[in-house]
Amino acid sequence: xxxxxxxxxxxxxxxxxxxLIYQAALQPPLWSEILSDIRILCGADQCTLFFxxxxxxxxxxxxxxxxxxxxxxxxxxxxxQLQAIQINNQxxxxxxxxVVTNQDVRQFAGEEYSKIVGAEYMxxxxxNLKFEAGIVLLRGDTSCAGLGLQNFNDSLPLNSQGxxxxxxxxxxxxxxxxxxQTLIEFENxxxxxxxxxHSSKIGIILLDEKYAIQFINHKAKHSLEKIxxxxxxxxxxLEKISKEQVNKIVTQFNGPAKSQSKNVHHSSDxxxxxxxxxxxxxxxxxxxxxxxxxxxxFSHIEEGYILIIQDSNPACSLDPQYLHSAYEITATERKLxxxxxxxxxxxxxxxxxxxxxxxxxxxxxxxxxxxxxxxQTELTRLMLELRD
Amino acid sequence: MGTYNLGxxxxxxxxxxxxxxxxxxxWRAVLADICxxxxxxxxxxxxxxxxxxxxxxxxxxxxLNNDDxxxxxxxxxxxxxxxxxxxxxxxxxxxxxxxxARVGISYEEFIGEPTQxxxxxxxxxxxxxxxxxxxxxxxAIGFHCFRNSAVLSQNxxxxxxxxxxxxxxxxxxxxxVSILKAENNSLIESINHANLAVLLLDANxxxxxxxxxxxxxxxxxxxxxxxxxxxxxxFIHKEQLSLETILxxxxxxxxxxxxxxxxxxxxxxxxxxxxxxLKLCFISLNxxxxxxxxxxSCLAIYLTDPERxxxxxxxxxxxxxxxxxxxxxxxxxxxxxxxxxxxxxxxHTSLETIRWQLKQxxxxxxxxxxxxxxxxxxxxxNEFNDSIPPNIxxxxxx
Numbered sequence: 105x106x107x108x109x110x111x112x113x114x115x116x117x118x119x120x121x122x123x124l125i126y127q128a129a130l131q132p133p134l135w136s137e138i139l140s141d142i143r144i145l146c147g148a149d150q151c152t153l154f155f156x157x158x159x160x161x162x163x164x165x166x167x168x169x170x171x172x173x174x175x176x177x178x179x180x181x182x183x184x185q186l187q188a189i190q191i192n193n194q195x196x197x198x199x200x201x202x203v204v205t206n207q208d209v210r211q212f213a214g215e216e217y218s219k220i221v222g223a224e225y226m227x228x229x230x231x232n233l234k235f236e237a238g239i240v241l242l243r244g245d246t247s248c249a250g251l252g253l254q255n256f257n258d259s260l261p262l263n264s265q266g267x268x269x270x271x272x273x274x275x276x277x278x279x280x281x282x283x284x285q286t287l288i289e290f291e292n293x294x295x296x297x298x299x300x301x302h303s304s305k306i307g308i309i310l311l312d313e314k315y316a317i318q319f320i321n322h323k324a325k326h327s328l329e330k331i332x333x334x335x336x337x338x339x340x341x342l343e344k345i346s347k348e349q350v351n352k353i354v355t356q357f358n359g360p361a362k363s364q365s366k367n368v369h370h371s372s373d374x375x376x377x378x379x380x381x382x383x384x385x386x387x388x389x390x391x392x393x394x395x396x397x398x399x400x401x402f403s404h405i406e407e408g409y410i411l412i413i414q415d416s417n418p419a420c421s422l423d424p425q426y427l428h429s430a431y432e433i434t435a436t437e438r439k440l441x442x443x444x445x446x447x448x449x450x451x452x453x454x455x456x457x458x459x460x461x462x463x464x465x466x467x468x469x470x471x472x473x474x475x476x477x478x479x480q481t482e483l484t485r486l487m488l489e490l491r492d
Numbered sequence: 493m494g495t496y497n498l499g500x501x502x503x504x505x506x507x508x509x510x511x512x513x514x515x516x517x518x519w520r521a522v523l524a525d526i527c528x529x530x531x532x533x534x535x536x537x538x539x540x541x542x543x544x545x546x547x548x549x550x551x552x553x554x555x556l557n558n559d560d561x562x563x564x565x566x567x568x569x570x571x572x573x574x575x576x577x578x579x580x581x582x583x584x585x586x587x588x589x590x591x592x593a594r595v596g597i598s599y600e601e602f603i604g605e606p607t608q609x610x611x612x613x614x615x616x617x618x619x620x621x622x623x624x625x626x627x628x629x630x631x632a633i634g635f636h637c638f639r640n641s642a643v644l645s646q647n648x649x650x651x652x653x654x655x656x657x658x659x660x661x662x663x664x665x666x667x668x669v670s671i672l673k674a675e676n677n678s679l680i681e682s683i684n685h686a687n688l689a690v691l692l693l694d695a696n697x698x699x700x701x702x703x704x705x706x707x708x709x710x711x712x713x714x715x716x717x718x719x720x721x722x723x724x725x726x727f728i729h730k731e732q733l734s735l736e737t738i739l740x741x742x743x744x745x746x747x748x749x750x751x752x753x754x755x756x757x758x759x760x761x762x763x764x765x766x767x768x769x770l771k772l773c774f775i776s777l778n779x780x781x782x783x784x785x786x787x788x789s790c791l792a793i794y795l796t797d798p799e800r801x802x803x804x805x806x807x808x809x810x811x812x813x814x815x816x817x818x819x820x821x822x823x824x825x826x827x828x829x830x831x832x833x834x835x836x837x838x839x840h841t842s843l844e845t846i847r848w849q850l851k852q853x854x855x856x857x858x859x860x861x862x863x864x865x866x867x868x869x870x871x872x873x874n875e876f877n878d879s880i881p882p883n884i885x886x887x888x889x890x
Contacts (some may be wrong), residue, residue: 293788296789
């Protein structure tokens with residue numbers, strides 16, 4: 105499947121190599137093999153590639169045709185950032201995708217490549233090697249990537265055919281790095297969105313078409329565990345909410361989020377009762393994707409489901425710092441409020457704190473004055489809205 | 493070394509194929525170029541995933557009406573293509589003759605209905621190439637000519653043989669990227685459906701995402717605004733300063749011990765017109781290292797407006813607590829923060845009646861005070877009433 109078919113007009117090797125470059129972009133462990141092909145095609149002794157991501161060290165990448173795992177690990181740990189910064193600074197005017205020789209580097213940066221990266225670097229990673237040609241493959245906002253060809257000190261320099269061949273591969277190497285970058289960006293954004301969903305006050309579960317859980321936030325996990333106290337695995341969650349139930353509760357959704365709420369009184373939400381409360385679960389079927397306008401993807405049947413879980417009796421907490429800065433609520437007062445929003449009555453508070461009911465009432469009056477509320481109901485409302 | 497030279501045209505087409513792999517709007521132009529080069533009259537590229545249908549597409553060089561095809565015929569054609577090319581090598585170029593030799597009949601006869609639609613009636617498949625053949629996924633490209641035109645030349649076939657592995661790879665790229673896009677899409681939909689009021693900010697403290705509910709809150713609470721430069725602006729100058737301090741602190745240090753022990757930090761923003769301040773809750777999106785000039789989201793802010801009017805589905809109250817529709821509406825008004833006296837006035841009903849109805853609701857919901865009832869309703873409501881017509885709330889026809 106990955107072999108390039110023979111053609112009369114051209115030798116397959118370059119065609120093959122282009123193809124494999126993109127395969128490596130999807131499967132980074134293959135880079136070493138591809139770099140080895142490039143090295144042989146261009147007639148160099150070594151070929152190296154790096155991808156640097158400023159934000160996330162785990163997404164950085166380095167590979168070489170002749171691999172020395174230890175050196176590569178060391179490079180990732182200690183040198184990649186240095187090199188990325190130097191390339192960005194000293195070779196600022198070098199356009200993406202342009203092949204440069206040592207001589208060109210001197211023109212762009214004013215000094216040789218070995219001087220740019222420093223003696224320690226050269227000794228550690230390229231012993232007995234000299235820089236022959238290189239390409240800046242990507243210059244993103246927070247990332248950069250490059251490729252280099254090296255020869256042994258006593259080898260002949262790279263010939264012009266080798267360089268022109270590298271020139272042919274350059275646009276593809278650049279595009280491969282852009283692909284790598286795109287994949288990383290999506291992963292990054294998705295991680296951020298998941299983090300946001302995890303800190304939500306309400307439970308959210310994402311199911312795919314086959315009702316397998318794609319994502320479940322902390323709150324949803326916690327709420328579902330209440331049902332019978334068992335630890336939650338994917339199967340268990342699905343047993344608790346059967347497919348039929350999901351089908352029953354999802355409202356067919358087709359259009360922007362806002363238009364949906366008009367139909368809300370037609371949906372029948374699911375109620376699951378547990379020991380001292382219940383869960384209200386409603387769901388939506390995802391039917392259409394909302395991607396950027398210039399991306400065309402079509403869909404006509406459900407792509408998945410969103411379940412939203414609300415707990416009638418959750419453990420509510422309040423940020424003491426916020427209560428203090430917004431309403432000057434003291435620690436004692438906060439304790440009383442916490443009791444109220446977790447379902448206790450005023451007298452329960454009196455009992456548990458071994459304080460007189462009159463003291464509790466006095467505190468309550470102060471709290472209501474500070475929060476500009478006029479009844480216990482109003483206070484409960486306000487504090488529940490402000491819960492964490 | 494002349495043999496290493498890939499023709500300029502081939503080189504250009506191959507580069508264009510990989511560009512289209514990342515930006516699917518470019519497929520039409522690529523297909524048109526290929527058609528022109530090999531003298532075909534039409535080309536169609538299809539991708540079909542029986543499970544994740546939002547990733548499916550058909551691109552053609554000249555016919556613009558592909559959406560209908562995807563809706564009505566893609567599944568049929570894809571399933572038959574799977575059978576047709578079963579066991580074949582991905583990227584292998586099949587001529588019409590090869591296809592006929594495989595199944596005994598022509599491609600059009602084998603596929604049937606999808607090839608009979610108007611746009612394709614005049615066309616005949618001359619080349620078919622399976623690109624991906626999986627259990628669930630299927631992708632192929634076909635080149636068509638008008639019925640009376642000559643067969644494609646040997647050169648054309650060789651050219652297609654040259655580029656077919658790249659088309660295979662391009663479909664693999666689409667397969668990979670579109671899974672991530674689909675996940676991205678469902679996560680954003682979850683935020684919208686759960687009515688989360690969230691803002692995302694990048695390392696320059698510019699807003700990169702505002703959820704619909706966050707927009708509603710900002711429209712209703714004047715304590716915070718988004719400037720035309722996509723930055724946050726608090727109404728009170730002093731509070732703007734503390735907002736800026738917090739944002740920069742979080743950006744540079746994350747939630748370190750000296751800043752906060754818990755996992756969040758919050759800030760009230762006042763406005764003279766508003767009784768209660770707007771609550772901002774900050775979440776660091778935990779990047780180990782922050783660089784300027786990045787478009788990536790680095791921190792999220794949850795907004796809470798305590799005065800926001802909530803809405804609870806009356807259907808749910810009827811279903812879960814057997815409330816009558818009158819009681820469900822009354823519960824709605826309680827949730828909105830109205831007192832018994834307010835409701836009596838609004839509905840022209842006596843205080844006693846409202847009190848009695850309220851007692852019924854409390855009995856049915858097993859709550860013992862108005863505060864407890866409010867708590868229950870609030871915890872179970874996740875919609876806000878700006879899109880609900882007011883007549884649902886105060887309907888006289890009870």
